[in-house]
Amino acid sequence: MLNGALLDRVQSFKYLGHIVTADLKDDVDMERERRALCVRANMLARxxxxxxxxxxxxxxxxxxxxxxxxxxxxxxxQRAYNALRVQYNNAFRAVLGLPRYCSASGMFAGAHTACFHATMRVRAAALVRRVRASANTVLAMIADRLDCPYIVHCCNRHVRTGVG
Structure with a gap:
């Protein structure tokens, strides 16, 4: 209730294009982006x-x-992340007309194009950079704390460990 009015409780809603769920997990929004990527890549390929x-x-x-x-x-x-990564790789193959079995790392290197992991790292770094450069006092307070969970998450995102 808010000022006597009954509020509807929903499991998810879209706000500025981002799907927010009741459990605050991002899998549903990642699936939205995976599907959108598929549509964009197929349109470009055609x-x-x-x-x-x-x-x-x-x-x-x-x-x-x-x-x-x-x-x-x-x-x-990890399942949602991998599904998006595979779609990203397949999108590149579709746009360039490459066979499905070609090496993802080879095709990105040959085209001088960032792979999925590099793209995600660049996006995370750009967000951290914008937060740190913001004149907003709340954002500045968050950005100045090196132990801030979100800043730590962005800085550690997509770091490969144990590559053998």
Whole structure:
């Protein structure tokens, strides 16, 4: 109740394009972005199939690497993260017309394009940089604390350990 009015309780809602769930997990929003990435990549692959690789790479970078609201993702399952990573790789293959079995690291390196992990690290770093540069006193207070859980999460995000 709020001022005598009954409030509806919902399991999720979309706010500024980001899906917020009752449990504050990010898997649903990651799935939203995975599907949106699939749509964008398929559209590019169809409309620009006859363009040069350079044009396709430029279009991929412009339309498929934004990963809208990914800087807000803080609590998600490895399954949701991997599903998005696989979709990102498949999107690049589709746009360039590459076979499904080609190496993801090789295709990104050959195209001088950031892989999924690099893109996510850049997005997280950009958010931390914007928070630290903000004139907002609340954000400045958060950014100045090196032990802030969210800043620690952003700084440690997508760090590979135990690569063998």
């Amino acid at each position: 409309r620009f199939a006859r363009c040069s690789s350079d044009v396709k790479i430029t279009l991929f970078k412009a339309y498929c690497t934004s990963l809208y609201t990914c800087g807000l993702w803080a609590d998600y399952t």
